[in-house]
Amino acid sequence: MFRSNIHTIGVMTSGGDSPGMNPGIRAVVRAGLANGLRVIGIEDGYEGLLNARFKELGARDVGGILQRGGTFLRTARSMEFKTPEGQRKAIRNLNNAGIDALVILGGDGSLTGGMALAAQGVPVVGIxxxxxxxxxxxxxxxxxxxxxxxxxxxxxxxxxTASSxxxxxxxxxxxxxxxxLAVQAGIITGAEMVVVPEFETxxxxxxxxxxxxxxxxxxxxxxxxxxxAKLNATELAQKLEEMKLGFDTRVTVxxxxxRGGKPTAFDRFLATxxxxxxxxxxxxGQTGVMTGLDGREIVPVPLSQVVSRPRTLSEEYMKMARMLAR
Structure with a gap:
């Protein structure tokens, strides 16, 4: 296998937190150490990158976090990083700390930031x-x-309580x-209706x-x-209550x-x-890519493809939800 000149990698979480981030950080740290690398944790996402909130992580530093929700590195959003000046500052901080490459766990905005760094020569892999x-x-x-x-x-x-x-x-x-989330939950709980942004109801x-x-x-x-969804839950409930269709109507947001809670076994294993x-x-030597689950395999997906389009909701799921609700 090609061996790069990477000696130190940084790992950070960015944007909204999600259960499984901690197992993902743990895997990056221990896989890095197993390959003879130093691993630096970057606290508070891109905001921490701009303010050099760095700390070296060893195997024990990530012990006992598999079952914890959220991210022990914490996360934040940064408007400054979106500017050319902010990105130059981030790269300078990486260079000053001797960080040769970066692993970023996050959503679309976080991966867009990773692509911007990769375009300027920073080896980046997104999760x-x-x-x-x-x-x-x-x-x-x-x-x-x-x-x-x-x-x-x-x-x-x-x-x-509804039945009561x-x-x-x-x-x-x-x-x-x-x-x-809405359509999957609707199918597997037997909901009478699912309302989502992608399909007008x-x-x-x-x-x-x-x-x-x-x-x-x-x-x-x-x-x-x-x-x-175009019609939000509160608006729907008010209109339904006015129609007096037999049920009292309640809303639960x-x-x-x-976002919280212990990550499931699936999320722990996927993140790992x-x-x-x-x-x-x-x-x-692969950079500017994201780890993607393709069937059973983990494959590199160019970040340029990842951020160029949203993942679409399958119309088949909506048909299934309607059919099974009868």
Missing amino acids: PASIDNDIFGTDMCIGVDTALNTIVDAINKLRD HNRAFLVETMGRHCGY PFEEVATAVDEAYKRGKLHCIIVVAEG LGHVQ RFGVKAVEFLLS
Whole structure:
């Protein structure tokens, strides 16, 4: 295998946190050490990169973090980094610290920042971490499975209380631009309707779903709404309540609880695989790429492709959600 002249790698998390980031950091650190590299943790994302918040990480520094949600390196967004001046400052700080390459865990914005650094000669590998599963070039991102399990658990509990009171619950999930979490949760919890940003759902369809559920004698009705949908959960609930379709209507906004919690076994293993591969890619001379899950394999995906388009929601999932809700 080609051996690069990389001796020290930096690892950072950026943007919104997602469960599994800590196992990913751990894998980068220990894979780096196993290959004779120094590993430097960069705290607070790109903001920390601009302010040289660096600390060397050993094997023990990442012990006991597999089961922890969030990111022990912390994360932040930085407007300054988006400027040419900010990027020059970041590269200067990397050079001053002797950091030869960078592994970045984060979503679309974080990977866009990584591409900007790679274009200026910094060896970079990105790792997709986004609970929305909206990153092109990978079947799955770190954190999606954990967030989905959190949503499913919440809906299961809401169904219990909904059935006790003959209520319709509109459950708002995260997903400003992508309805992946909403549609997956809707399918696997048996929701009566899913509303997502990618496909317009007329209010009349939602009202019909609630009306038919009541007429069929159901004791509850669950509508899952992605936060970025044209009709938000609160607006839908107000309109449904005015129509008096039989159910009392309530709204539950799950919010940032979806980002937290212990990462599932799937997320821990995926993050670990991504972290190990990120180091392998760097040592084999591959840069400006992201680790992508393609079936069972981890493959390098050019960052230029990753940030050029969003990952689209399958129309098949929406058809499945409608068909199974009957």
